[in-house]
Amino acid sequence: MKYATIKKADLGTWIGHLQKKAKLYAPRKKENLYVFRPVKDARDIALKYIPTILPPKKYYFPQHEKLFKFVIDRFKTAKAIAEFEEFILFAVHTCDIAGIQCMDVVFRESPEDPNYLNRKDKMTIVGIECLEYCDRYANCTAMGNHVPRGGYDLMMIELKDAFIIHVNSEKGERLVKGLPYIREAGDDDMRALEEAREKKETVFKNEFAKPLRDVYTSFDNGFAAPVWKDVGRRCVACGNCTAVCPTCYCFDIADDVELDFNAGTRYRVWNSCQMDDFAKVAGGEDFRKGRDQRQRHRYYRKFKYPVDKFNRYFCTGCGRCTRTCMAGISLIETVNALLCEEGMG
Amino acid sequence: MLDREILLEKMKVSPYKPLKGKIVRAEMVTEKEKFFRIELEEKIALGHEPGQFVMVSIFGFAEAPISIASSPTDKGYFDLVVRNVGVFTNKLHTLEKGDEVGIRGPFGKGFPVDNMFGFDIVIVGGGLGIVPLRSLIHYIMHNRNDFGNVQILLGCKTPKEMLFRDEQKEWMKRAEIKFNCTVDRADPDWKGNVGLITTLIPGVDLNPSRTYGIVVGPPVMYKFVIVKLLEKEIPDHQIIVSLERRMKCGLGKCGHCQIEGVYVCQSGPVFNYAQLKRFKGECHEKAI
Numbered sequence: 302m303k304y305a306t307i308k309k310a311d312l313g314t315w316i317g318h319l320q321k322k323a324k325l326y327a328p329r330k331k332e333n334l335y336v337f338r339p340v341k342d343a344r345d346i347a348l349k350y351i352p353t354i355l356p357p358k359k360y361y362f363p364q365h366e367k368l369f370k371f372v373i374d375r376f377k378t379a380k381a382i383a384e385f386e387e388f389i390l391f392a393v394h395t396c397d398i399a400g401i402q403c404m405d406v407v408f409r410e411s412p413e414d415p416n417y418l419n420r421k422d423k424m425t426i427v428g429i430e431c432l433e434y435c436d437r438y439a440n441c442t443a444m445g446n447h448v449p450r451g452g453y454d455l456m457m458i459e460l461k462d463a464f465i466i467h468v469n470s471e472k473g474e475r476l477v478k479g480l481p482y483i484r485e486a487g488d489d490d491m492r493a494l495e496e497a498r499e500k501k502e503t504v505f506k507n508e509f510a511k512p513l514r515d516v517y518t519s520f521d522n523g524f525a526a527p528v529w530k531d532v533g534r535r536c537v538a539c540g541n542c543t544a545v546c547p548t549c550y551c552f553d554i555a556d557d558v559e560l561d562f563n564a565g566t567r568y569r570v571w572n573s574c575q576m577d578d579f580a581k582v583a584g585g586e587d588f589r590k591g592r593d594q595r596q597r598h599r600y601y602r603k604f605k606y607p608v609d610k611f612n613r614y615f616c617t618g619c620g621r622c623t624r625t626c627m628a629g630i631s632l633i634e635t636v637n638a639l640l641c642e643e644g645m646g
Numbered sequence: 647m648l649d650r651e652i653l654l655e656k657m658k659v660s661p662y663k664p665l666k667g668k669i670v671r672a673e674m675v676t677e678k679e680k681f682f683r684i685e686l687e688e689k690i691a692l693g694h695e696p697g698q699f700v701m702v703s704i705f706g707f708a709e710a711p712i713s714i715a716s717s718p719t720d721k722g723y724f725d726l727v728v729r730n731v732g733v734f735t736n737k738l739h740t741l742e743k744g745d746e747v748g749i750r751g752p753f754g755k756g757f758p759v760d761n762m763f764g765f766d767i768v769i770v771g772g773g774l775g776i777v778p779l780r781s782l783i784h785y786i787m788h789n790r791n792d793f794g795n796v797q798i799l800l801g802c803k804t805p806k807e808m809l810f811r812d813e814q815k816e817w818m819k820r821a822e823i824k825f826n827c828t829v830d831r832a833d834p835d836w837k838g839n840v841g842l843i844t845t846l847i848p849g850v851d852l853n854p855s856r857t858y859g860i861v862v863g864p865p866v867m868y869k870f871v872i873v874k875l876l877e878k879e880i881p882d883h884q885i886i887v888s889l890e891r892r893m894k895c896g897l898g899k900c901g902h903c904q905i906e907g908v909y910v911c912q913s914g915p916v917f918n919y920a921q922l923k924r925f926k927g928e929c930h931e932k933a934i
């Protein structure tokens with residue numbers, strides 16, 4: 302089965318079925334925003350939502366993650382986590398799935414990171430395709446992530462009174478197979494899908510002033526561009542932008558010691574290149590002094606360095622960094638300003 | 647299984663879990679620096695290249711990247727020399743013979759010794775830069791016939807801070823290594839040069855196309871020394887540096903050691919000047 306359909310009326314039943322298979326996480330409303338949370342009641346799930354405060358990375362790259370347990374005297378180390386549990390991420394936007402693909406590339410690169418890979422192995426992704434913009438901060442079209450581009454097990458697309466489901470892996474097929482209320486998609490469904498996609502083309506437009514290759518060129522040439530000074534002048538170095546970014550993975554390593562001062566845990570914790578001591582060495586030299594340099598670094602880690610290294614842009618277009626910025630720094634405006642300053646605007 | 651394979655196998659289980667290292671020798675060598683000789687559990691050989699580093703763990707105090715100060719040709723142990731500058735190194739300084747630390751590594755790319763065979767070598771070290779350079783100097787001494795003329799130029803602030811002074815005599819005597827040092831400020835007993843390290847370079851006689859210049863020191867030193875070596879017409883890719891950054895994971899992931907698009911813990915810490923030149927602004931060691 303490559304494409305399946307489910308009636309909207311049956312969605313609750315299917316979600317109940319998924320809950321029995323594994324721990325289920327989905328977006329739900331929290332005051333005026335949205336968050337990924339464990340599903341208690343299928344009715345709480347928000348299928349139309351602005352990207353959640355934190356991307357689902359909190360489940361496969363937890364903010365505070367145990368690496369191993371230790372005993373100080375006598376020296377001993379042991380596994381911190383015996384087994385990772387199966388879980389399903391439900392209704393993930395295509396931008397956030399692109400974020401997971403980016404993380405995959407990073408943590409699979411030798412030397413591999415078994416902590417990430419162990420969690421990732423237990424993860425099933427059920428995506429949902431957006432048919433309209435979440436808000437004006439997203440730049441998913443520029444990044445090509447407004448449409449599904451793999452990296453998921455199942456992808457749901459809303460039609461009139463049903464969802465069409467793209468089955469993209471064996472793992473995904475097991476979640477739709479043998480259920481009376483899910484049937485293989487027919488020609489009518491496929492036509493409806495095509496229509497929905499065609500309609501999307503009229504809604505989703507490149508949010509940047511120029512195509513992505515020009516954006517890359519402007520980054521290639523724009524290391525000394527004035528825009529970085531401007532962004533640095535406004536930045537308050539709070540680190541919100543990196544915390545909410547689905548492709549930011551920098552971390553620190555630290556120890557927690559129990560009250561007996563002998564046993565403890567080494568853990569890693571999200572860290573941000575926007576913090577002023579991030580690149581400072583023991584001798585006191587700071588290799589990225591100033592918020593302008595640190596913001597520039599963040600942008601280059603989305604639009605230049607990973608493109609050279611992994612052949613991928615690490616901006617997914619989710620718009621979170623703009624939405625969360627206390628200083629009102631907008632990614633779209635910054636990129637457009639850079640394009641302008643590099644004579645490509 | 648080879649020791650190297652055992653290390654890699656353990657890395658696969660968890661690259662974050664350190665091996666046990668036993669301190670078999672510990673002594674203060676200057677007012678601020680302490681020397682440690684370490685043996686790994688089950689006498690596993692670290693199998694490092696000169697110029698690589700290890701992550702040293704003290705449980706409760708996390709980890710820090712430390713340069714290896716000994717040559718892989720000295721088997722069964724490895725040496726570290728650590729300056730007391732912060733919380734972690736302060737704790738490390740309290741450790742003595744018989745105490746245990748965690749060791750991960752070795753990490754990074756070391757000095758390109760294979761490419762240096764048959765070449766003349768000019769080593770320029772400033773301050774603590776002599777620590778990683780000692781791994782190379784001992785390696786060269788062990789394989790002395792594989793290299794041409796070897797000269798070492800050392801500089802530090804005061805004579806009291808000069809590391810390995812006893813060993814220096816041996817380098818000169820036993821290995822036919824030319825040796826010259828200078829201090830920024832002399833004390834009454836000092837009979838050597840006074841002045842910056844850069845003042846020693848113009849006097850060096852060398853054949854640039856057959857010479858590797860190796861530079862390790864504090865960030866401020868590089869650009870001035872590199873300029874002097876370039877004036878001597880040593881080709882860019884034969885000027886070798888080792889860069890200090892704040893590695894946290896050693897695995898090219900955590901982001902702390904990054905210079906622009908490059909993770910120093912994996913692609914470095916040793917680079918040649920041709921690589922340095924490509925950096926646009928975050929590599930403070932690049933010549934002006």
